[in-house]
Amino acid sequence: MTTEPLEATRAALARVRGAEPLVQCLTNTVVTNFTANALLALGASPAMVDVPGEADAFARVAGGVLVNLGTPHAEQRAAMTEAATAAREAGTPWVLDPVAIGALPVRTPLAHALLALGPAVVRGNASEILALARAGAGGRGVDAAEKVEQAAEAARGLARTSGAVVAVSGPVDLVTDGARTVRIANGDALLTKVTGGGCALGAVMAAFAAVTEDVFDATVAAVTTYTVAAELAAEGRPGPGTFAVRFVDALAAVGDTDLVARAALS
Amino acid sequence: MTTEPLEATRAALARVRGAEPLVQCLTNTVVTNFTANALLALGASPAMVDVPGEADAFARVAGGVLVNLGTPHAEQRAAMTEAATAAREAGTPWVLDPVAIGALPVRTPLAHALLALGPAVVRGNASEILALARAGAGGRGVDAAEKVEQAAEAARGLARTSGAVVAVSGPVDLVTDGARTVRIANGDALLTKVTGGGCALGAVMAAFAAVTEDVFDATVAAVTTYTVAAELAAEGRPGPGTFAVRFVDALAAVGDTDLVARAALS
Amino acid sequence: MTTEPLEATRAALARVRGAEPLVQCLTNTVVTNFTANALLALGASPAMVDVPGEADAFARVAGGVLVNLGTPHAEQRAAMTEAATAAREAGTPWVLDPVAIGALPVRTPLAHALLALGPAVVRGNASEILALARAGAGGRGVDAAEKVEQAAEAARGLARTSGAVVAVSGPVDLVTDGARTVRIANGDALLTKVTGGGCALGAVMAAFAAVTEDVFDATVAAVTTYTVAAELAAEGRPGPGTFAVRFVDALAAVGDTDLVARAALS
Numbered sequence: 134m135t136t137e138p139l140e141a142t143r144a145a146l147a148r149v150r151g152a153e154p155l156v157q158c159l160t161n162t163v164v165t166n167f168t169a170n171a172l173l174a175l176g177a178s179p180a181m182v183d184v185p186g187e188a189d190a191f192a193r194v195a196g197g198v199l200v201n202l203g204t205p206h207a208e209q210r211a212a213m214t215e216a217a218t219a220a221r222e223a224g225t226p227w228v229l230d231p232v233a234i235g236a237l238p239v240r241t242p243l244a245h246a247l248l249a250l251g252p253a254v255v256r257g258n259a260s261e262i263l264a265l266a267r268a269g270a271g272g273r274g275v276d277a278a279e280k281v282e283q284a285a286e287a288a289r290g291l292a293r294t295s296g297a298v299v300a301v302s303g304p305v306d307l308v309t310d311g312a313r314t315v316r317i318a319n320g321d322a323l324l325t326k327v328t329g330g331g332c333a334l335g336a337v338m339a340a341f342a343a344v345t346e347d348v349f350d351a352t353v354a355a356v357t358t359y360t361v362a363a364e365l366a367a368e369g370r371p372g373p374g375t376f377a378v379r380f381v382d383a384l385a386a387v388g389d390t391d392l393v394a395r396a397a398l399s
Numbered sequence: 400m401t402t403e404p405l406e407a408t409r410a411a412l413a414r415v416r417g418a419e420p421l422v423q424c425l426t427n428t429v430v431t432n433f434t435a436n437a438l439l440a441l442g443a444s445p446a447m448v449d450v451p452g453e454a455d456a457f458a459r460v461a462g463g464v465l466v467n468l469g470t471p472h473a474e475q476r477a478a479m480t481e482a483a484t485a486a487r488e489a490g491t492p493w494v495l496d497p498v499a500i501g502a503l504p505v506r507t508p509l510a511h512a513l514l515a516l517g518p519a520v521v522r523g524n525a526s527e528i529l530a531l532a533r534a535g536a537g538g539r540g541v542d543a544a545e546k547v548e549q550a551a552e553a554a555r556g557l558a559r560t561s562g563a564v565v566a567v568s569g570p571v572d573l574v575t576d577g578a579r580t581v582r583i584a585n586g587d588a589l590l591t592k593v594t595g596g597g598c599a600l601g602a603v604m605a606a607f608a609a610v611t612e613d614v615f616d617a618t619v620a621a622v623t624t625y626t627v628a629a630e631l632a633a634e635g636r637p638g639p640g641t642f643a644v645r646f647v648d649a650l651a652a653v654g655d656t657d658l659v660a661r662a663a664l665s
Numbered sequence: 666m667t668t669e670p671l672e673a674t675r676a677a678l679a680r681v682r683g684a685e686p687l688v689q690c691l692t693n694t695v696v697t698n699f700t701a702n703a704l705l706a707l708g709a710s711p712a713m714v715d716v717p718g719e720a721d722a723f724a725r726v727a728g729g730v731l732v733n734l735g736t737p738h739a740e741q742r743a744a745m746t747e748a749a750t751a752a753r754e755a756g757t758p759w760v761l762d763p764v765a766i767g768a769l770p771v772r773t774p775l776a777h778a779l780l781a782l783g784p785a786v787v788r789g790n791a792s793e794i795l796a797l798a799r800a801g802a803g804g805r806g807v808d809a810a811e812k813v814e815q816a817a818e819a820a821r822g823l824a825r826t827s828g829a830v831v832a833v834s835g836p837v838d839l840v841t842d843g844a845r846t847v848r849i850a851n852g853d854a855l856l857t858k859v860t861g862g863g864c865a866l867g868a869v870m871a872a873f874a875a876v877t878e879d880v881f882d883a884t885v886a887a888v889t890t891y892t893v894a895a896e897l898a899a900e901g902r903p904g905p906g907t908f909a910v911r912f913v914d915a916l917a918a919v920g921d922t923d924l925v926a927r928a929a930l931s
Contacts, residue, residue, distance in 0.1 A: 161447065162428050162431050162447070162694050163431040163432055163435050163447050164432065165694050165695040166432055166695055166696065166698055166699060166860060166861070167432060169695050169860035170859060170860050170905065170906070170909070173857075173858045173859070173860060173905060174858065174904070174905045174906065179860065180765070181693065181694070181695050181735070181736055182736075182765075182769070183736060184736065184737055184738055184771050184772075186770055186771045187769045187770060187771045187772070190768065190769065190770065191769070203447070204447055204448075204449060204450065205450055206450055206474050207474060208738050208739060209738075233446070233448075236456065237448070237453045237456065237457070238452055238453060238456065239450050239452045239453045240450075240453070325439075326439045326440065326651070327436060327439070328432060328435035328436050328439060328445065329432070371648070372440070372645075372647065372648025372649070372651050372652060373436065373439060373440045373647055373648065373651050374436070374440065374643070374644040374645060374646065374647025374648040374651075375644055375645075375648055377436070377644075377647075377906070378644055378906040378907055378909075378910055379904075379906060379907075380906065381904065381905055381906025381909075382903070382904025382905065382906040382907055383904070385858070385904050385905050385906075386904060427713065428694050428697050428713070429697040429698055429701050429713050430698065432698055433698060469713070470713055470714075470715060470716065471716055472716055472740050473740060499712070499714075502722065503714070503719045503722065503723065504718055504719060504722065505716050505718045505719045506716075506719070591705075592705045592706065592917070593702060593705070594698060594701035594702050594705060594711065595698070637914070638706070638911075638913065638914025638915070638917050638918060639702065639705060639706045639913055639914065639917050640702070640706065640909070640910040640911060640912065640913025640914040640917075641910055641911075641914055643702070643910075643913075644910055
């Protein structure tokens with residue numbers, strides 16, 4: 134199990150750098166800049182086209198699309214539905230990141246409606262994945278302290294019912310398509326001290342999905358590349374400001390040697 | 400006067416790091432990222448929930464709320480009123496930052512309307528505080544060159560009439576609740592060369608107020624911690640890009656020793 | 666041809682630092698922070714006033730205005746038309762950056778409508794300038810691979826018909842007012858790996874135009890200063906995260922000696 138995903142990751146990273154896939158991001162106002170710079174560093178080409186009337190057309194030509202619900206203003210909500218619908222029709226893989234859903238009354242039903250439009254990947258922390266999997270179970274709210282392994286079964290169920298690959302972020306990340314499950318024990322806690330650390334990963338998943346046939350492989354490759362880069366950036370235990378800068382450098386520099394030496398897939 | 404606020408500052412910083420207060424930010428599009436990273440570095444937990452329909456619910460569970468008028472688009476204006484109203488009802492301390500009010504016709508009446516909703520803290524430069532204190536005095540406009548000490552009396556008056564602690568930023572910061580006044584002679588001019596240098600301080604005030612009984616003590620502690628961190632980051636006179644990175648590092652690293660060695664409270 | 670623009674550039678940079686011109690930016694959500702920090706580093710004073718009802722008043726007192734179409738949400742579109750109209754009436758020079766126009770159906774007609782309001786400068790890559798020059802030629806779309814020299818004739822024509830100075834960005838930048846044309850062979854490819862590398866240049870052009878009688882001279886000076894700073898920041902081939910930080914430092918540090926040693930104007 135450990136060799137195959139590693140080989141697939143190395144190949145996928147090479148394809149991202151070779152193809153420079155166009156990634157359309159409809160994401161929150163806090164992380165647009167960091168997300169675009171992360172994609173550029175990795176070799177992808179970001180485009181934040183999130184205006185109704187344009188989101189549709191762009192999703193048909195983009196290689197991948199990210200829909201992140203962090204600050205879902207009305208106009209962006211309309212553009213999200215447009216982009217997701219167009220992506221589905223055009224066969225463009227798109228990633229749904231249901232940021233902070235559970236109790237919040239605008240984004241929670243929006244996340245469920247978007248899920249019905251068939252994302253290729255759903256990415257979240259344990260609480261968000263549990264909230265999305267609990268569709269229709271009522272307003273139980275979400276305990277932010279819930280852990281990745283507590284969400285593993287819900288993630289597999291969500292993958293099976295939705296058809297999406299589901300990625301749960303945490304100290305050890307979990308990726309599942311309902312049948313296959315891989316855990317990635319890479320990364321660094323410093324990534325949780327940089328806003329957008331998780332959000333930018335959703336965009337990176339869209340970049341990998343744009344150039345990879347198997348969405349499960351693409352998602353594992355995205356998580357592995359991203360979290361190994363975080364380990365490189367964390368060397369010497371910099372402060373969080375310096376870490377964020379070095380992380381962008383690391384996304385540009387991370388290569389085969391780092392993946393082989395560090396990838397902890399199981 | 401110098402020992403007590405210093406002790407209160409040290410204790411408040413320890414509480415922020417221990418409690419990781421949840422700080423809801425409704426702030427301008429220019430500084431969202433820097434603000435969130437400053438809060439994370441300090442040990443607080445940022446959440447930029449500024450969508451109508453969600454701002455109310457979140458303000459009731461947040462530890463503190465920031466309302467910053469830098470780019471007050473219509474939807475955010477509605478969310479600001481929602482959040483401020485809910486914060487008042489729930490007893491959540493909230494900070495009003497009336498960015499660039501005076502002559503600008505959308506944000507100026509909005510600032511006065513929000514002031515009536517009872518912020519725990521009002522933060523601004525001398526011109527903004529004077530503009531807010533001049534309510535009803537007509538469109539005299541604001542001289543951006545006005546200095547902190549020229550606004551001292553207006554700040555005390557504003558504190559007394561509004562019930563808010565008022566903080567005036569400048570080379571020497573002033574904090575007053577109408578009865579007590581403390582001046583903090585820390586900081587560095589490099590902070591004025593980083594966009595959001597003042598805006599993020601408003602969010603930090605909300606973090607300190609979330610974990611401190613006395614809002615005056617909380618505000619003094621926030622200004623002192625923030626401006627001492629700026630001094631640490633300014634060592635060696637870096638360029639403004641490097642300074643911004645080091646400042647985030649310094650917010651994570653600043654501790655008792657720095658506060659004792661540097662705090663210039665009077 | 667090489668001495669005069671260099672002298673004009675040195676003089677214009679000194680004026681920017683001396684006058685600290687107020688630059689109003691109506692720009693996309695991805696680059697607001699980087700743009701403001703670039704202006705501050707250079708010595709200008711940024712203000713992101715992009716709310717309808719305020720954009721008009723501010724454009725009358727600002728030294729220069731930037732209108733950038735990167736994420737043209739409805740409310741910002743209204744503010745853009747307001748600001749451009751007011752700038753024209755008040756004689757405030759304003760810069761139009763028609764980001765990604767061509768096929769996208771909201772921003773493309775908006776760019777043409779704004780062009781009719783008389784920008785002092787139009788800035789774009791070759792594809793965007795060709796798309797703007799092709800007004801009325803129908804939906805041919807734009808080949809993103811088009812090169813600066815392929816757009817030179819269109820740029821001259823656009824300058825003549827619109828009255829604007831036209832700047833085409835690329836490995837060698839071109840600036841023309843229809844009669845005069847200067848090429849600037851400075852800069853570094855790392856600038857294309859930082860989001861907003863082009864967008865912030867539009868704001869810098871507005872800063873230079875605010876303090877320079879001849880808009881053509883101002884635009885050449887802006888491009889030269891900006892791309893020479895990029896060369897300084899690129900020394901040692903840093904990663905893209907580090908480059909972005911050093912570039913802000915370099916905008917603050919770039920001076921006469923650098924301009925004389927490096928400016929490659931022809």
